[in-house]
Every structure is written in C-alpha cells, then in structure tokens.
Amino acid sequence: xxxxxxxxxxxxxxxxxxxxxxxxxxxxxxxxxxxxxxxxxxxxxxxxxxxxxxxxxxxxxxxxxxxxxxxxxxxxxxxxxxxxxxxxxxxxxxxxxxxxxxxxxxxxxxxxxxxxxxxxxxxxxxxxxxxxxxxxxxxxxxxxxxxxxxxxxxxxxxxxxxxxxxxxxxxxxxxxxxxxxxx
Ligand code: ADP
Numbered sequence: 098x099x100x101x102x103x104x105x106x107x108x109x110x111x112x113x114x115x116x117x118x119x120x121x122x123x124x125x126x127x128x129x130x131x132x133x134x135x136x137x138x139x140x141x142x143x144x145x146x147x148x149x150x151x152x153x154x155x156x157x158x159x160x161x162x163x164x165x166x167x168x169x170x171x172x173x174x175x176x177x178x179x180x181x182x183x184x185x186x187x188x189x190x191x192x193x194x195x196x197x198x199x200x201x202x203x204x205x206x207x208x209x210x211x212x213x214x215x216x217x218x219x220x221x222x223x224x225x226x227x228x229x230x231x232x233x234x235x236x237x238x239x240x241x242x243x244x245x246x247x248x249x250x251x252x253x254x255x256x257x258x259x260x261x262x263x264x265x266x267x268x269x270x271x272x273x274x275x276x277x278x279x280x
Pocket of ligand 1: 112113114115125126134135136137139188224225226227228229230231232261262263264267
C-alpha cells in the first residue's frame with residue numbers, strides 16, 4: 098500500500114529490510130549496539146563485520162561507553178548492504194502499565210527521521226520496532242509508528258518512508274491502521 102503525504106510517499110510492504118535499496122534502513126538495535134537477534138542480527142550479517150566495528154567506535158567515542166538510550170538514534174555506513182546508511186535506534190521493551198512506552202517508541206521514529214534528514218537521506222525503510230523480542234503489541238506499535246511518520250511527513254519535504262513488515266499478519270495490522278488514518 099502506498100499513500101501520498103504532503104508530496105512525500107509512505108509505503109507499507111512485506112519483505113526483508115536488509116534487501117531494501119533505500120538510502121537508509123533502520124535497525125531495531127539494543128542499547129549495547131553490539132548486535133543481537135531478529136532484525137538486528139540480520140542487518141549485521143548482511144552488512145558484514147565492519148558494521149560492528151563502527152558501532153563499537155560509536156559506543157566508545159560518541160557514547161563514552163554508555164548504552165544508547167531507548168528512543169535515541171545513531172547513524173553508521175551500510176557497508177555490504179544496498180542501503181548507504183544504517184540508523185540504529187533502541188525501542189522500548191514492552192511492560193504493561195507503563196505509560197511512557199508509546200512516547201519512547203514514537204521517539205525512535207522521530208529521532209531516526211530527523212537524523213536521516215540531517216544526513217541528506219531522502220528514502221528510508223523501517224522495520225516494526227519493538228514488536229519482536231521486545232513484545233510491544235503490534236496494533237499499538239502500528240498506531241504509534243504511523244502517527245509519528247505521518248506528522249513528520251506533513252511537516253517536511255522528505256521523500257519516501259517504507260515500513261517493511263516481516264509477516265503478512267504484521268502487514269495487515271499496519272494496513273488497517275493506515276486505512277483508518279486515511280479516512
Ligand atoms: P525488537 O527487539 O525491537 O522487538 P526484533 O528484531 O525482535 O526487534 O523484531 C522487530 C521486528 O522485525 C519483528 O516484527 C520481526 O519479525 C521483524 N524482523 C525480523 N527480521 C527482519 C528482517 N530481516 N526484515 C524486516 N523485519 C524483520
């Protein structure tokens with residue numbers, strides 16, 4: 098599904114984010130930036146070892162050995178990926194009855210988009226951040242992600258944003274939310 102937002106494109110698709118030919122892809126990283134499972138592992142495998150080297154360098158130099166805080170984002174090269182850049186952001190781990198989780202997830206999208214724009218990126222692909230191992234409910238994540246992306250695209254002349262969903266079920270959830278928003 099593809100929609101126009103203020104002259105920008107917002108697209109939903111199923112697929113593997115490591116194959117995307119957008120200027121940048123976003124990694125649902127963990128705070129250590131040292132790689133992990135899920136989409137993080139797939140991105141590191143496809144990008145090659147140099148990605149981990151640059152992530153370690155960012156930990157040391159930019160983050161002074163601290164973890165990347167939840168909701169924040171950093172950028173690296175894409176190395177062997179078709180994408181030129183990888184933007185690493187840390188989604189919130191879902192905990193019931195904590196009211197700042199949507200805010201933290203929205204920050205992931207907002208900060209990634211701002212960082213992309215600062216780098217001159219005009220096309221970006223996102224995975225469904227936090228809805229894997231971090232257990233964020235997909236429907237709430239879809240509402241938060243799409244609301245944040247749409248607000249951003251309404252404010253800026255950016256280019257295109259693609260949500261790359263890994264399952265048909267996730268795609269259907271995001272599509273239902275986007276259709277609701279378009280009405
Ligand atoms: P988190 O820890 O933020 O929950 P995960 O990697 O566990 O991150 O999952 C985030 C989402 O990314 C899930 O929907 C998962 O199915 C999806 N995913 C896993 N591998 C890929 C991939 N290669 N491309 C796109 N999405 C992927």
